[in-house]
Amino acid sequence: MKTSSTHQINKHRSAIIKYFLPSLFLSLPLFLFLLSLQSGHRRTTTVTTTIQAKPKPGSGDLLRIRPGYSSYDNYIQRQLNKTLNPKLRQIWTTRDWDRKIKVFSRFFDELKRQSLLSNDSRALCIGARVGQEVEALRRIGVSDSVGIDLVPYPPLVVKGDFHNQPFRNESFDFEFSNVFDHALFPEKFVAEIERTLRPGGVCVLHVSISRRADKYSANDLYSSEPLVQLFKSSDLVHVKKIDGFGLDTEVVFRKREN
Missing domain, CATH: 3.40.50.150 (Vaccinia Virus protein VP39)
Structure with missing residues (x-):
């Protein structure tokens, strides 16, 4: 009985390793791509904010x-x-x-x-x-x-x-x-x-x-x-x-x- 339970557990582990790990590897590039998009968005937002923050002629910075x-x-x-x-x-x-x-x-x-x-x-x-x-x-x-x-x-x-x-x-x-x-x-x-x-x-x-x-x-x-x-x-x-x-x-x- 004990041996049968152990066998079932090992079988489940093998299934997890067999199907989950390949899925993880396949989804990793997509995850990195999404992460780069988010990082790029942050950089673009920062640059835009900096440009907009510069004083414009006629708005108090006249000399x-x-x-x-x-x-x-x-x-x-x-x-x-x-x-x-x-x-x-x-x-x-x-x-x-x-x-x-x-x-x-x-x-x-x-x-x-x-x-x-x-x-x-x-x-x-x-x-x-x-x-x-x-x-x-x-x-x-x-x-x-x-x-x-x-x-x-x-x-x-x-x-x-x-x-x-x-x-x-x-x-x-x-x-x-x-x-x-x-x-x-x-x-x-x-x-x-x-x-x-x-x-x-x-x-x-x-x-x-x-x-x-x-x-x-x-x-x-x-x-x-x-x-x-x-x-x-x-x-x-x-x-x-x-x-x-x-x-x-x-x-x-x-x-x-x-």
Whole structure:
């Protein structure tokens, strides 16, 4: 009796091994396939969430500082790489020279018609490189004009860092720049303008809002609103569209008298 029961148990075990194990092996690939689908779904969900989490222009992130600068010296060296590029300097002083002076003269003449600039203004051009802006001002009668850049270009441009202008407080009646996008510290860039601008003086910025600035830029601007917030001692005069060598917007401020 005992032997018969044992025999029956062994028989059941053999049946389980004979039919169950092959089924298990056959279903294993299907199980692994389903597992990979679930894992892939999780990865896709994560990526989608990350993309959606990025701030969009116009949703509060309107002025972005570009990453990648390990130190201020590293930032300065990158700016010098453009300013000292021999091919670019040759273009600026030859092929582009008269063309840019003509366009800048037109911009400045319009500002004179709006009483934002006069022949008596003491004017500063920030980030002037080889000084086409300065030359344009002088040609339309604003003779007391000078530019600053990391590399001097006498007699039009003196050496200076726009994060720390080499001028006394309230030195100028008019300041112009089309290199705001190269400012690593926009608040310092604007603070130096307001420091060196006389009460009632005018600052004109040409910026890129509708499109991304060049590869040497240190920030990207998506609205004029951050500029309004940065100019703490000045009032907004106007914002208008322009076509200025890749820049599309003119923003003008006047420093308050008091």
